[in-house]
Amino acid sequence: MLYGAIEGGGTKFVCAVGTSPGDVLDSVVLPTSSPESTLAACVDFFSAAERKLGAIDAFGFACFGPIDLRRHGPTHGQMLATPKPGWSRVQLLASLRSKFNVPIALDTDVAAAALAEWRLGAGQGLGCIAYVTVGTGIGGGVAPNELAGRCLLHPEMGHILVRRDPRDTDFPGVCPFHGDCLEGLASGPAIQARWRGQLDSLPPHHEAWSIIGGYLGQLAATIALLVSVQRVIFGGGVMANGLLLPHIRNAAANVLQGYLEPLSQPGALDDYIRTPQLGTRAGISGAFLLAEQAAAGSTGRCS
Structure with missing residues (x-):
């Protein structure tokens, strides 16, 4: 066909x-x-x-x-x-x-990407995964989605509220609905508004990396706590070079504080928070x- x-x-x-x-x-x-x-x-x-x-x-x-x-x-x-x-x-x-x-x-788009990674990519062989895209906006989806069509709406993970980084309290955020929700703080336009460029144009030691990774790590921990998927995959243009992953993992660990025992083992978050195999x-x-x-x-x- x-x-x-x-x-x-x-x-x-x-x-x-x-x-x-x-x-x-x-x-x-x-x-x-x-x-x-x-x-x-x-x-x-x-x-x-x-x-x-x-x-x-x-x-x-x-x-x-x-x-x-x-x-x-x-x-x-x-x-x-x-x-x-x-x-x-x-x-x-x-x-x-x-x-x-x-x-x-x-x-x-994120639900479809989650489906593809679950069937063909980094989620093969697992029972369930979440996929998060970080680009012009931030969105997330879960696969398989057995509740499709029976919910109020699809997940809107990009619009959760996150704790503000103490180094980032003056930025109002760019979301026209919520201001400083996750998308308002960590999306591509939010990065551009703060630092006048994309994340990969900034040096690796710039504070922007840990600030943005910190917000996304809060999302990863929230997904683990709420949905209990077996892997969280971060894709999208902001994630293109993979340098954010260590910051996301560190922030997720700081949020969880060892509470989810399967993720408290050495190296567990390295396997849990990944980039897409399908790119x-x-x-x-x-x-x-x-x-x-x-x-x-x-x-x-x-x-």
Whole structure:
């Protein structure tokens, strides 16, 4: 079967066509601009791909959120109030549905990445994992997600409140909803606003590394306490070089204080908090897996 996959992020949309995550036949990277032009460009790509490769049997759409994923709700597929300007209340599936009469599975980009890492990457063989992306925004998902479609909303891990670092008390945060929530303090735009550059442009001894790693370590500890997954994987542009990992692990250890015994053993957090095995391919690979689920009729989030 031929699948269409979309990974929609705050900075770029990746569209691909193939028979599986490992067999991509065509792809394109599109800048995230207005929803109308971005979604239209996606449809144009898939229309052209069909002319070259044949009919697409199903789509998987992994997008930044928050999104209404309640399949039978009146606003299913709608972007809810989001920090991304111009995208609130956009119907994400309308453009695809207007052109392609095939099943479409929709989920968040982080849930799709979590699914891919669990099935194909750093979570293989484990019972459950969490995936966190740190980039334009911060989001997290869990795989497998047995509660899909039965919850109030998908997880919004990026908007939890964290303890402020004493070196960072003057920065108000960039989240338009909460100011200094985790995303408001540790996302790419928050780093840019504070230090006038991206994290990997700063020297390794700069305090920014331990400040941002400290906030993300609080999230890792919170996930371990609340969800009790077997591994937490951190991906996204801010994590690109992996230098944040030691700071995240140290901060998580400081929060947990040995309370979770499996994570208090020497080296346990080194194995528990990891980067993606699939790298930047996690999101689009997850979108392909969503398309496979849509074609098989096995997802509760299929249009």
